[in-house]
Amino acid sequence: MKKRLISVIPALAAILTLVSCSPAAPSSSASPAGQPSGSSQQPPAEQANYQPVTFHVMIRGTADTFGVPRTAEIQAKTVKDRWNIDLKYEMVDKNTYNEKVTAKFAAADFPSILYYGDAKVIQNAIDSKVFVPVTKAVMSPEYDNVDRQLYFIRWYQNGEYYGFNYHSGAPETINLRGDWLKNLNMEVPKNPEELKEVIAAMTNNDPDQNGKNDTYGLTMQGDLGMTGQFWSMFLPAPRIIPTKGAGLYIDSKDNTVKTILDDVPNMEKALAWFNSLYQEGILDPMYVTLKQQDVEAKFVSNQSGVWVKEIGGLPSRLAQIQNNVPDAEIVAMPPVETVSGVTNYDLVAFKSDCYFMTKDAPDVERGYELLKYLYGKEGIYAEAYGEEGVEYSLQGGAFQWLNEEARERSNPARVISSYLDLQLLDPIPVVENAFQAIQAMASWIRILPLTPQQQSPTTS
Template identity: 25%
Template sequence: MQRNKISLLVLATIVGLGTLLSGCGDQEEVKPTASNSPQSEASKSTNKMKITMFNQGTFNAAAPIPPREEDIQRQMLEKALDIDLDMMIPQAGQATTKLNTLIAGGDIPDLIFLKSRADLAQYYDQGVLADLTPYLDQFPELQKRFSSDSWEAMSYQGKTIGVPGYDNVNGMSRSFFIRNDWLKKLNMEVPTTPDELFEVMKAFTEKDPDGNGKNDTYGFIGGMNKEGNLQTYGFDSLMWMFGVNPPSAIEVKDNQPIFLFIDPKMKEALAYIHKMMEANVVDPDWVTMNTPDLLDQKLFKGKVGFMIRDARRLEPDYQQKMKEISGEVPEWIVIPPMKGPYGDQIVERKSFQGNSWAISAKADKDKIIRILSMLNYLFTDKEAYPNFAYGIKGIHWDVVDGKIKNKTSELSKEMKEKYLWVDHYRMPRRGDDAEYFSFQNPKTTEAFTNNQQYVGPTLPGNLLTADPSDTLAADRTRFINESLVKFMTGKEPLSNWDNFLQTLDTKFDMQKYKETAIKQFKEAGIIK
């Protein structure tokens, strides 16, 4: 497997952690199965090997570790790999301190879960972690399990020093919600292009779709966070129709970095949003929408016809909130993202792989092989998968009509609390596994599954780190954010776009930022 060289500059990266669900129940005997060589060879060993695991990758750090005789997942791992597993769960917020204390005392855990690539590189530089490059070719299935960009994040100085920790979850939080009942009343179809979407939003605003005789509905609602960033609040999804996004979004094409926030297509995206503003199809409350909860309230009230929200808003609990707040349950449906003028059809970009499993430099060859065999079993054994991803067979999941059925959502609160510890083993769950989430509404599953095809690849700009000598970085980002808002609202005419670019160059040294990006991309092997 080829690995690109990553420099010391490229240490810190975005930590992507999905929103995860827990589940519990009574226990039932499960027969573990070992997978193919070399893992099966490890399971045949006559000497049980002790492996210590520092598991801050647990999905519930507050859950207790059960005794071995009650811990079915631990039993499976120990039997399949012929190991004695000693798992440590650090308390939330204390993981780094605890790990550093262990390292300082010379008691380095054999297997360590790390939450950021910065930590992975730092501990390797300190001599704490092993180089896994010589061993990974023995585990082709493990290599196939994760995407090339996830493995790329494990590469440092031309070596592979970690195994991806677990999949991030994509294709859920940026779902395109639209009022289907309003579409039906106005005799309109689901929009598929930006122009069609504009006409729908205009009709939702002007044609009294709720039939109350009042001018109190809007086509769209978005927002921005308290720092003035438009990302994740809806407007960025409109920009993706044109293949661009706000600061930090950088592509590489034809061996050159493309800064999407100053790309000519960004001007088109801003013109589209400005057109929406001029037509008054945007709820004017958007300027106060600086938390997800506030946007949810707009969804529940049902006075906006189109917005970007989490697919789980189709679940019964949220449907009940809609009924309590608006007196009805609007017929919200999740639709595919619009296909833009350049062919872009993106619901969101895949999150960067920040988390990882690393192995102690103190581990000898046999132990490294045994640990990689364990990870191979965890992440690639199909029969073992539901026992780790979902929980205990017969309680959290079962086989119904020949298919695996996750029953977590059906469990009582008491049963969930009784078996919270199964969350320590959920790391193998796939980020696109709808069954894992145990959705109660089939429409949620459908929306989540359909969205997967519109998740774009991770942008290489995620690998970049700030240049400590770039003293204008914060001011530059603030200026970009403020300018984009001014352009889309009309406070600054788009005829001044060239002035905006010139100001970036003359006042905020955009050239220095470009040179830093090119330098880091070259060191990472992304630009030749």
């Protein structure tokens, strides 16, 4: 027994060492799975002029787990072929992302490209020259039709762009069950009064026609998140989160920045509207206990008829509803003009979150090309649909999926939210309808207050 014990310990240590030293399973986030290594593959002509470099791209997200590793494969293969870049993604979940970035910065362990949003840290990184300008990528002709003043100005300093922002965020709209509206013989509401009538009918008139009084017109989060679109119908600023303040706007009368919290008359109107919903029993009284996922679950499980969601998130929710109600529809409410002349919907322009290239990028020039590819038309389509000829075909201009799994894994939201003028290859009716409903926004997009007062270079 004693001898056995003595012999077992070194044996276990040896096994552990062997196991840990054995090559890891191929990473879906690194070089493409199933692809021959660079040395055994004949390098394409474009790649021949470049020395191999590795770009570490740190991203907040989890898409690689169950998502579309094919995207990483396609992107990695393309950038290897064109610029001899070995693309290594590091995906960190959103709850620990900031901690990891802080630790990396403290250890001077910078990735080549970093997605980040903490304005203070970003400013420090720019000041200390950890982040290098990406002006060449931003000034790419592909973005000539993009309003750089609107989308890239957030990190424009000293004549250089530092942040590369590639999506505007499709607006979050007030969405309604279109099939319920049909059952109730009602039109899509256009103002708060009509919306209230719809909410009342969806609560009281059995909109799903199941003979039960089991629906509410409206439910919402207890912390009032995702309710800004309702408040903004009465107040002068969009993107309001009443419990978290914000809601800044420029008062054109005296040209000063004010907060909606000081706008007592309009705030009273907004509160009176919500209060009337509650008093009349058409607002789900359970809302005070609900979280974001509960509100969504009530909407997709036919318990409520109105829900706020970004346009890109609608198709998948509609598919879930259609599991139970095959003829279900979702329609977006058109924007309502606020008292200050803007809309109650808003785009997520000017947010701090951008891609930044750090001083540790192995080749800045190739870094520009990488950014332009990943977040340009090609990269976005690759991410949304996969590779032409493998996941889909465009023979004769007609789009067709080549396999069902690719269709299930497609992520058209990237196309929807891009500020590039991209068309959906595989049209999605609910999205098309939502965009039609908010067409009026096009003339209402306005620059958020507190914009840095630097001048953007003119488009070349």
